[in-house]
Amino acid sequence: MTTYGFYVNTDICTGCKACMTSCFDRNNLEVPQKFRKVWEYGGGEWSDDGNGAFGSTAFGYYVSLTCNHCEEPLCVANCPTGAMQKDPETGIVNNDKDICIGCMTCEKNCPYHHPVQLGDGKSHKCALCTEESADGSPDPVCVRACPFRALTFGEMDDLRSSFGDNDKAGDLSDETKPNVVIGLHRDADKGGTLMNPLEIGHEA
Numbered sequence: 001m002t003t004y005g006f007y008v009n010t011d012i013c014t015g016c017k018a019c020m021t022s023c024f025d026r027n028n029l030e031v032p033q034k035f036r037k038v039w040e041y042g043g044g045e046w047s048d049d050g051n052g053a054f055g056s057t058a059f060g061y062y063v064s065l066t067c068n069h070c071e072e073p074l075c076v077a078n079c080p081t082g083a084m085q086k087d088p089e090t091g092i093v094n095n096d097k098d099i100c101i102g103c104m105t106c107e108k109n110c111p112y113h114h115p116v117q118l119g120d121g122k123s124h125k126c127a128l129c130t131e132e133s134a135d136g137s138p139d140p141v142c143v144r145a146c147p148f149r150a151l152t153f154g155e156m157d158d159l160r161s162s163f164g165d166n167d168k169a170g171d172l173s174d175e176t177k178p179n180v181v182i183g184l185h186r187d188a189d190k191g192g193t194l195m196n197p198l199e200i201g202h203e204a
Contacts, residue, residue: 003071003091004128005179006143007152007159008064011186014148015040015062022145023066026129033116035126036066036142037200041192059192061185064151066142067114067126068178069093075106075115084115084123091156091179094127111176113201128153156181 015038023029023036044057069086073093076084083100086093095106095115102121107113115125129140143151152159156179163181172178194200 001088001091003069003156003179004154005069005156005159005181006066007154007163007181007183009150009152009183010061010063010188011183012148013038013062013064013150013185015060016147018145018147019064019142019151022141023126026141027124029116029118032201033118034200035114035116035124036064038196039063039065039200040195042195043190043192059187059190060195061187061192063182064142065112065180067093068112068172068176068180069128070179071177072175074109074111074176078105078109080105090130092128092130094125095123097122111172 017038020034020036020038024034027035029035040060040062042058042060044059046054046056046058049055069091070093071091073084073086076086076093079095080103081099081101083095083097084093084106085096097120100122102117102123104115104117104123106123106125107115107117115123118124126140139153143153152163159181163183165181172180172182
């Protein structure tokens with residue numbers, strides 16, 4: 001099986017959210033629906049040095065994530081109708097709208113809460129822009145929209161060979177074996193607090 005995914009270079013991502021908004025537009029979503037979310041992390045502080053000046057240890061960085069098309073997706077394992085499936089040829093996780101009942105068990109079990117319910121009452125999610133694009137590009141629209149080339153799409157074997165095998169950012173779960181490689185920001189080792197939990201639908 002050929003498995004596809006993303007490399008996310010958080011060291012050059014500026015948090016502009018062009019990836020998120022292009023996906024929003026392509027899929028005709030409505031606020032607050034999102035197939036791609038930009039997680040913002042920050043920490044540090046400004047402090048008085050006692051000599052009339054302030055020093056800063058403040059930092060911030062961003063992690064752009066969509067469905068990780070996991071090797072062991074909990075959305076598939078827990079779907080009561082079998083609508084959610086992992087394609088045996090491409091590894092893409094998506095659901096059959098004809099048998100989806102809109103119960104959103106998929107969203108409840110996904111550690112990233114990626115599936116969303118749209119106006120038809122069904123569950124919808126990123127399918128890697130698998131429908132034919134207008135310009136014939138093989139890259140999903142989020143990749144094409146990024147002005148800094150912080151996102152790379154491709155076969156996971158190639159991405160891991162080129163960029164390593166790190167997935168320890170953006171609160172990723174080992175349980176699902178996500179198909180994403182994270183290029184860590186230079187300040188990632190400082191940790192940081194999730195700064196936009198409401199925006200991404202994540203409990204603080």
